[in-house]
Amino acid sequence: MKKSPISRRNFLGTAAAAGAAGIIVPSLITSCKPNAKVILPVMLDKAPDGPLLKAGLIGCGGRGTGAALNFIHAGPNLTISALGDVFTDRIASCRERLAQDGVQIADEKCFTGFDAYQKVIESGVDIVLLATPPVFRPEHVEAAVSAGKHVFMEKPVAVDPVGVRQILASGEKAKGMELSIVTGTQRHHQHDYVATWGKIQEGMIGDIVSANCYWNQGQLWYREPNPSWTEMEYMIRDWVNWSWLSGDHIIEQHVHNIDVINWFTGKRPVSAVSFGSRQRRPTGDQYDNFSTDFVYEGGIHVHSMCRQINGCENNVSEWIQGTKGTSNCQNTVWDKKGEQLWKYDGYKLDAEGKMTEDLAISPYDQEHIDFVTSIRTGKPLNEAEFVAFSTLSGMMGRVSAYTGKLVTWDEMMNSEMKLGPKVYVMGPVDVPKTVPVPGE
Amino acid sequence: MWFVIGLIAGAFILFGLGKAVDATSTNDFCASCHVHPQATSSWKQGVHYATQSGYHVGCAECHLPPKGQGYLVEKIKTGGRDVWSNWTKDSTEFDWEAASTLERASKHVYNSTCVKCHENLFPAKLTREGSDAHLYYKQMTEKGEELQCISCHLNAGHYIKDYVHGSNKGFGLAQKQTDTIYTSPAVVTSFDNFIEQIPGSGISFHMIAIPGGTFTMGSPESEPLRNPDEIQREVSVDSFFIAEVEVTWDEYMEFYRETASEGRSTDTEGSRLNRKNDVDAITGATPPYGKPDQNWGMGQRPAISMSYHAAETYCRWLSQVTGRHYRLPVEAEWEYACRAGTETPYFFEGDPAKFEKRGLFGGKADTAVINTYIIYRGNSPSKTQEPMAVKANPWGLKNMSGNVAEFCSDIYEGTTEHVIRGGSYRDGAGGVRSAVRDHTRTDAWLKTDPQMPKSIWWYSDCFYVGFRVVMDTELKIKN
Numbered sequence: 013m014k015k016s017p018i019s020r021r022n023f024l025g026t027a028a029a030a031g032a033a034g035i036i037v038p039s040l041i042t043s044c045k046p047n048a049k050v051i052l053p054v055m056l057d058k059a060p061d062g063p064l065l066k067a068g069l070i071g072c073g074g075r076g077t078g079a080a081l082n083f084i085h086a087g088p089n090l091t092i093s094a095l096g097d098v099f100t101d102r103i104a105s106c107r108e109r110l111a112q113d114g115v116q117i118a119d120e121k122c123f124t125g126f127d128a129y130q131k132v133i134e135s136g137v138d139i140v141l142l143a144t145p146p147v148f149r150p151e152h153v154e155a156a157v158s159a160g161k162h163v164f165m166e167k168p169v170a171v172d173p174v175g176v177r178q179i180l181a182s183g184e185k186a187k188g189m190e191l192s193i194v195t196g197t198q199r200h201h202q203h204d205y206v207a208t209w210g211k212i213q214e215g216m217i218g219d220i221v222s223a224n225c226y227w228n229q230g231q232l233w234y235r236e237p238n239p240s241w242t243e244m245e246y247m248i249r250d251w252v253n254w255s256w257l258s259g260d261h262i263i264e265q266h267v268h269n270i271d272v273i274n275w276f277t278g279k280r281p282v283s284a285v286s287f288g289s290r291q292r293r294p295t296g297d298q299y300d301n302f303s304t305d306f307v308y309e310g311g312i313h314v315h316s317m318c319r320q321i322n323g324c325e326n327n328v329s330e331w332i333q334g335t336k337g338t339s340n341c342q343n344t345v346w347d348k349k350g351e352q353l354w355k356y357d358g359y360k361l362d363a364e365g366k367m368t369e370d371l372a373i374s375p376y377d378q379e380h381i382d383f384v385t386s387i388r389t390g391k392p393l394n395e396a397e398f399v400a401f402s403t404l405s406g407m408m409g410r411v412s413a414y415t416g417k418l419v420t421w422d423e424m425m426n427s428e429m430k431l432g433p434k435v436y437v438m439g440p441v442d443v444p445k446t447v448p449v450p451g452e
Numbered sequence: 453m454w455f456v457i458g459l460i461a462g463a464f465i466l467f468g469l470g471k472a473v474d475a476t477s478t479n480d481f482c483a484s485c486h487v488h489p490q491a492t493s494s495w496k497q498g499v500h501y502a503t504q505s506g507y508h509v510g511c512a513e514c515h516l517p518p519k520g521q522g523y524l525v526e527k528i529k530t531g532g533r534d535v536w537s538n539w540t541k542d543s544t545e546f547d548w549e550a551a552s553t554l555e556r557a558s559k560h561v562y563n564s565t566c567v568k569c570h571e572n573l574f575p576a577k578l579t580r581e582g583s584d585a586h587l588y589y590k591q592m593t594e595k596g597e598e599l600q601c602i603s604c605h606l607n608a609g610h611y612i613k614d615y616v617h618g619s620n621k622g623f624g625l626a627q628k629q630t631d632t633i634y635t636s637p638a639v640v641t642s643f644d645n646f647i648e649q650i651p652g653s654g655i656s657f658h659m660i661a662i663p664g665g666t667f668t669m670g671s672p673e674s675e676p677l678r679n680p681d682e683i684q685r686e687v688s689v690d691s692f693f694i695a696e697v698e699v700t701w702d703e704y705m706e707f708y709r710e711t712a713s714e715g716r717s718t719d720t721e722g723s724r725l726n727r728k729n730d731v732d733a734i735t736g737a738t739p740p741y742g743k744p745d746q747n748w749g750m751g752q753r754p755a756i757s758m759s760y761h762a763a764e765t766y767c768r769w770l771s772q773v774t775g776r777h778y779r780l781p782v783e784a785e786w787e788y789a790c791r792a793g794t795e796t797p798y799f800f801e802g803d804p805a806k807f808e809k810r811g812l813f814g815g816k817a818d819t820a821v822i823n824t825y826i827i828y829r830g831n832s833p834s835k836t837q838e839p840m841a842v843k844a845n846p847w848g849l850k851n852m853s854g855n856v857a858e859f860c861s862d863i864y865e866g867t868t869e870h871v872i873r874g875g876s877y878r879d880g881a882g883g884v885r886s887a888v889r890d891h892t893r894t895d896a897w898l899k900t901d902p903q904m905p906k907s908i909w910w911y912s913d914c915f916y917v918g919f920r921v922v923m924d925t926e927l928k929i930k931n
Contacts, residue, residue, distance in 0.1 A: 158576055181583030184574035184590070425591070426906070 059087030183396025217334030253296025288413030416450030677882030
């Protein structure tokens with residue numbers, strides 16, 4: 013794919029999306045003009061005060077509850093006023109946890125079932141926080157934006173191309189309505205990553221020639237079936253192991269790292285060839301390892317790896333090579349001989365005054381500070397397109413591994429693939445449950 | 453002193469000009485010369501007249517680019533042209549229907565004008581289908597592809613009866629009432645013309661027996677309006693049957709109704725979706741997007757808009773229901789049948805250069821003869837016609853030249869596209885000669901299909917190609 017105005021626009025869109033209030037992103041920051049001074053987005057330590065903002069949480073599991081806490085602590089006058097989940101026990105545990113932080117939620121503002129999201133949206137909230145398994149995300153975002161709500165949504169944002177396009181269209185609608193959409197790709201709100209991104213944009217490593225990204229870790233959690241559960245309940249409770257619910261771990265988890273590569277290169281993959289298999293995953297139908305060769309715009313090869321198997325070499329990081337040097341994307345730039353050119357120096361200091369590698373504000377808090385700031389200052393952030401593209405990138409890797417075939421961006425963008433059953437009801441689930449086998 | 457007077461005078465002139473520009477852009481001013489009551493009434497029935505806010509969008513608001521984006525230049529150009537037409541032409545002789553086709557409308561509707569008012573392509577209440585279509589528009593425009601708003605919203609300015617832009621799920625579901633329902637195909641025992649019957653329907657069509665032979669394919673270099681790809685050579689063809697006319701909508705819709713499938717499939721899910729292929733069942737076209745017949749009417753008009761793949765599938769289906777071997781013609785068979793023994797530019801007498809006068813001083817073309825044999829730009833500038841409108845060639849075939857171009861199974865040299873032959877209602881006399889060749893243009897013909905993925909059954913942007921079936925004969929032919 014030729015380097016078209018769109019990639020540059022996306023890139024600038026990201027720059028804008030990366031920051032919060034009053035960001036100035038000069039138009040000269042493009043990959044054609046290295047060495048220009050890059051002005052980084054301003055990220056406040058606390059969101060400014062304003063009238064009470066009420067958020068509804070849809071998806072009350074661990075991450076949802078965490079996001080709710082990150083949200084209420086992002087600034088003054090923020091609360092959670094409604095909860096929605098398919099399971100009552102999830103609502104109960106989330107409610108209990110929020111109560112510890114002084115947030116009481118009335119019984120009539122707690123909704124269960126597959127339509128709980130609709131009831132939360134209609135309950136008088138200004139904002140929704142979306143943290144269900146990603147298969148539900150496109151429908152939830154569409155409903156929230158159509159109802160004029162600001163959206164914080166966890167990554168990934170879809171499991172199939174139909175969902176990706178729904179996210180893209182909702183993102184465009186949100187632009188017209190000046191709504192903010194911030195996504196749980198929190199590295200965009202992580203001071204050290206943002207500073208390193210600035211160095212790369214200034215041309216410290218020259219033109220980008222290749223990149224690598226990894227999310228290799230041990231086995232993830234899983235649930236065994238329970239005789240009192242229907243198949244649907246079981247699958248949702250075990251969702252990170254089912255492709256139709258999570259998109260498989262190359263999207264569900266590894267999207268973070270692919271997203272960083274898209275962000276730092278300002279490009280997106282044109283094609284992907286991927287290997288993957290299932291060696292030790294106890295439940296579900298997903299793979300537990302992928303290795304993908306992406307070709308990005310301009311012929312740049314990016315290698316991506318992800319694995320969820322115990323007892324193997326682990327690594328969660330990105331690596332980017334340029335004509336003049338390399339970077340770990342997180343905090344350091346080296347020249348070609350391995351000499352350190354720059355290191356991020358904004359971390360917390362320890363008792364002896366030595367620099368740690370801890371940030372004063374965690375990116376999970378920072379993303380909500382930036383989210384609330386954007387709403388209160390009337391400068392909407394809209395990260396929908398960026399995260400949708402990152403999700404689609406991961407999807408190219410998944411589909412290539414499942415089929416053994418080369419998969420292009422255009423094919424995926426135009427695909428009618430839609431995962432999951434046609435309707436969501438508690439009971440048997442009409443989806444294929446066999447593990448995909450590539451080739452013939 | 454003179455300077456001040458000059459300044460004031462200049463200001464008056466400019467002010468006056470500004471007034472004049474506005475005054476000559478009112479609806480009344482437009483209507484004072486554009487005497488086309490049908491355009492005025494269709495405008496008043498359209499969505500841009502009866503807007504929700506009560507504002508009537510005027511002629512110049514769509515038919516001129518926005519001010520500052522070439523407004524004055526375009527106004528002077530169109531104004532000049534309109535004044536000239538008003539003096540020299542009779543507006544009742546204009547083909548207003550042709551002027552409303554997408555092809556012509558694109559020349560006097562400006563996309564920049566549409567998006568000047570419709571800034572937000574994703575309003576909150578946009579449907580999912582609309583969102584998908586606008587997303588496609590956005591991605592194509594960002595890639596630098598030109599897409600027009602009116603490609604999908606042709607009825608935005610002027611009301612068009614039965615216009616559909618969207619998945620046309622109800623298309624062709626109503627079956628035509630007929631007295632006769634054939635229970636079996638025709639019985640063919642000799643190499644003679646016969647009438648094929650489609651079992652289970654009231655549809656029949658004539659097949660003409662063409663004895664094999666040798667002929668000169670292509671055209672001599674001396675032929676007027678010749679193209680360089682019409683290289684002459686001797687070619688022999690075996691005997692075959694060929695349909696008297698291009699496949700009609702009546703015939704095509706029988707296939708569509710019997711085989712159409714609503715769902716669309718994808719092969720990107722890997723082997724877990726691999727299902728047993730039922731080799732016997734032919735899966736046919738999915739519903740079209742919009743109106744494949746262009747509202748020109750169906751019946752005996754040639755079927756159009758179908759893809760090459762769809763035409764081939766039609767032949768497979770026809771073979772299955774009749775138990776014979778139907779297929780698309782190869783190019784040599786097509787030209788052999790078209791020429792019907794002639795070696796002249798047309799299968800009748802006449803000079804292309806006289807039928808089609810080119811250039812400003814070409815004079816008036818003499819079209820009396822060609823008009824009786826061929827549907828082309830000279831007698832049907834905007835649409836297909838029924839076969840009865842023309843006389844047959846010496847072997848009894850109609851519309852080989854003109855009406856719609858026809859698919860052949862050959863690949864056009866140097867491309868991956870299929871040959872199409874015969875020219876169409878859009879071509880001048882030079883473009884409907886027996887030797888004229890052309891090829892499919894798959895990408896361009898799917899340009900405005902906003903579905904994902906694009907249809908493999910219907911071209912969204914090609915209305916001038918159809919096809920004709922050929923049948924192999926296993927009968928012993930005595931030469």
